[in-house]
Amino acid sequence: MAKPLEQWSEEEMKAYRIQGLSCTNCAATFENNVKELPDVQDAKVNFGASKLYVQGNTTIGELEKAGAFENLKIRDEREQKVERKPFWKQKENVNVYISTVILLLSWFLGKQYPEEQLPATIGYAASILIGGYSLFKTGLKNLSRLTFDMKTLMTIAVIGAAFIGEWGEGATVVILFSISEALERYSMDKARKSIETLMDIAPKEAWIRRGMEEMLIHVDDIQVGDIMMVKPGQKLAMDGIVMKGASTLNQAAITGESIPITKTVDDEVFAGTLNEEGFLEVKVTKRVEDTTLSKIIHLVEEAQAERAPSQAFVDTFAKYYTPAIVLLALFIAVLPPLLGGDWSAWIYQGLAVLVVGCPCALVVSTPVAVVTAIGNAARNGVLIKGGIYLEEAGHLKAIAFDKTGTLTKGIPAVTDVVPLGGNERKWLTITAAMEKGSQHPLASAIVRKAEEMGLNMDDVTIEEFQSITGKGIKAKVKNEMYYVGSPGLFEELHGSMDQDRKQGIAELQSQGKTVMVLGTEKEMLMFIAVADEIRKTSKEVIDTLNHRGIETIMLTGDNYRTATAIGKQIGVTNIEANLLPADKWNFVKELRDKHQRVAMVGDGVNDAPALAASTVGIAMGGVGTDTALETADIAFMSDDLKKLPYTIRLSRKALAIIKQNITFALAIKLVALLFVVPGWLTLWIAIIADMGATLLVTLNSLRLLTVKDAS
CATH class of the missing domain: 3.40.50.1000 (HAD superfamily/HAD-like)
Structure with a gap:
């Protein structure tokens, strides 16, 4: 039994990126083709991320042969992203243009010379062969293996249409199906661009200093311990620790936060973030494949391979649905003629059922979303x-x-300073000076408060500092012994506490605050309330x-x-x-x-x-x-x-869109199938219903790109 992908070691796994993968059926076919290659032990295709994982030895040439049925292009995972041709220039779309021109010319000839249909028929046949070459190549192979997917159904329908003399409709079906596939590829590429934009965030090169030498090198060659030099306006190529300099970094690409964060010596910084102000020298702490950005990309790509529960339902449903459609089409094509109906008319209806029954829209309804x-x-x-x-x-x-x-926030902060007489700044300065020597978690909150108020703690001389276990601290300042600690410490020192003071402490504690007191052996001088800030x-x-x-x-x-x-x-x-x-x-x-x-x-x-x-x-x-x-x-x-x-909000909208897609994909097919009863279903209606359903569920899914983070 083959091991699950997560159990493959790095040594036995090679990852590739696939260009042109537009349907889940094609992904499954490609995966099986790769598994059959010599020296390949196992293979897994991640349809969502358009990636291939191979266990064993092979070449990109062999992989592209395995994907030739869909004209798939393969590149190494780390290879720079290839600039794609504009949608209208792509090779697989050029055949559609040629086929469409031939179809229109054939239709014109048929209308102009109705008594001589041979030239028009030859034109329709040429249009079918040029536009449907890759379709028939895959469809006939699938048919020989009794594998029924959308290309198999289309192949049977087009060949059947030609067999009963409907050459024009057969050519139209081929062209509309090719257009549908091209638009499906375009939509899937648009959906995957979220990941491609992540991959392009970090630069591929960086200025590095090794010893006394400075050099511009590719990220793959940067080593842990190298010093990366980042000028204002540049993006960081690697994760690291700031060794020299200070600046604000825009981390929106990683965290989604639009407010820049100040970074200085010893702060951690991440690949893909933008240095806005100062010059930084950063010690590289991770190799390029281990950076936070790389982990994010890896996790997102793996997430897109995980099937949602609704997708599992759709895949199981489609497994039984497609053979059922084939049997229904056969039943419609054969039974009525056996009962006295016209063979040509009912075979035509059966072929139309095959086309309208293609599960394209249903299968793509969940993964695109x-x-x-x-x-x-x-x-x-x-x-x-x-x-x-x-x-x-x-x-x-x-x-x-x-x-x-x-x-x-998880960080204690001073929320209230309540002097009980005397000068607040003086008492807080003394308290902070004493707390500088304390290890108590709340001490740092008091010191930070004093720094925020601009108090000079260093001018205060602390003598005879001593910690009172579990209660507080004491120290001598200008020959006066001061205590900082819990209210209980002062009850012990003074024997009792004034009722008003007790009430003031209780009120602060009821707000979820920890109360500390500054005082001497004779009196309490100030309350300080500290809390974990909400x-x-x-x-x-x-x-x-x-x-x-x-x-x-x-x-x-x-x-x-x-x-x-x-x-x-x-x-x-x-x-x-x-x-x-x-x-x-x-x-x-x-x-x-x-x-x-x-x-x-x-x-x-x-x-x-x-x-x-x-x-x-x-x-x-x-x-x-x-x-x-x-x-x-x-x-x-x-x-x-x-x-x-x-x-x-995003999850709920995704759920709603998935339900809409599944409902619409099934409903439009059901309505089209009902056209069989009065004999109204044509190949035109069938292909437009199938293509329309596929495009609409895809475009509906792309609405999820508009869900914005309001933060």
């Missing part, structure tokens, strides 16, 4: 790792959120989800009072506090039992069990975070929570 939606999401900084997760996100009934780092977008996002009928739950390890205060501010439906990672996992499982479809939003590291237990695991801030990219089903490349409503 999935490819387009996943590509659109990637351009907006959202990685959806498969069609199944795209669909599931549109069905969500409840979303659980980790608090710290998801609904909040993200600006959290309330807006939660309100949007609540209005859409989605239950929102906050999960946190914090105490219930802090959790309640933050949960009420944000507006979540339910609050669950004092939870360990295992408790979060259990709670998400309970939610699944209740709602069936549940998402968990976390940071992808300590929330991994809960993410795995959910229907859809969503990781925040995936840029540069391997864990988030690997553990989550959907990853937001930035810390912007507004990506969540966008993702749900």
Whole structure:
């Protein structure tokens, strides 16, 4: 048994890009052809990303021979993108033009000389052969193997039309089918452009310094440890760490965020981002195939290969539908004449049924929508790792959120400074000077606040600094002993606390804030309240989800009072506090039992069990975070929570479009088939119905490109 693609090692797998792949049936045929090549052990085609994976040894020439039935062009995965000819100049379309001209001339001859039809018939035959050469080549081969796909059905229909003397209609069917295929190729290429734009984001060359030498080299030759020099206005070619310089970088291509981010020494930077201001020297930390951008492209391409549930249904349906259409056509062509009907008329009707029954529109209804939606999401900084997760996100009934780092920033900040007498700036300067020597997590918040206010902590001389375990710190400033710590520390120091002071502390704590006190052995001088800041977008996002009928739950390890205060501010439906990672996992499982479809939003590291237990695991801030990219089903490349409503909106629209496509594809065929009853179905109507259905479902799917990220 062949190994699944994900189990192939890098040594035994070679990847290629395919140009001209427009239908799932062609993809399956090409895959089988490649598998039959000598020295090829296995092959897999990713239709969505238009890629081929080969296990074994082969050449591009052999692969192109295997794809000659569809005139497929193959190139190495790392080869620069080939500039395509304009749509109207492409070789496969030139035959259509020639065939159309011959058809029109033949029609003119037939009208001008009705008594002499031989020249017109010869013209129609030439038009059929020129326009349908590749169609017949594949169709006859499939027929000899009893493989019934759209080309087989078309081949039978055209040959049958010629057999009963309908040369003109046979030629028209060939041309309309060729036009349909050309437009289908064009539409699929447009849908795949989302990935191609990602591939073109990062430059293919960069200025590198090795030792004392500077050189412009291809990214494939850049090594880890090289120093990359990036001028203002240039894009970064590789991931790395800033060694020298400072600048603002536009990371929109990776994260979807339009606001530039300031980067300085020791900050991480990513390939594909735009350096806006200063000159940077960056130490390369990853090879080109391991950059964050490369991982994004790889994940999106793999996601497009994952079949959505509706696609699995369509593929199974088509498997039985096509043979059923062949039997129905045979039944219509043979049974009525056996009961006294006209053979020629009913054979014609049977051929028309074959044409209208082609499953093109049905088969393409889901994959084009999935490819387009996943590509659109990637351009907006959202990685959806498969069609199944795209669909599931549109069905969500409840979303659980980790608090710290998801609904909040995960960084403590000073929210209130309440002097109880004296000078606020003086007391805060002393507090910050003392906290500079502390290892407590909240100390950095106080120091940052003092820096923001421009206070000079370095002028304060700290003596006899001492940590009071579990309670706070103390130190001598200008011969006065000061204490910074919890309210409980001062109750011990002073024996009791004034009721008004207790009430002030309780009020701050009820808002989910941690209160610290500055004071001496005799009096309290100032309250400082510190809290994990709520993200600006959290309330807006939660309100949007609540209005859409989605239950929102906050999960946190914090105490219930802090959790309640933050949960009420944000507006979540339910609050669950004092939870360990295992408790979060259990709670998400309970939610699944209740709602069936549940998402968990976390940071992808300590929330991994809960993410795995959910229907859809969503990781925040995936840029540069391997864990988030690997553990989550959907990853937001930035810390912007507004990506969540966008993702749900995109998923719901994708679901609606897929349903519309399937319904329309089946309905138009059913209506056309009903034309058989009064004998109204013609080859013209049949091919226009089939072509029209295919084009309309494709264009309908491309509407997903218009779904915008409102953040």
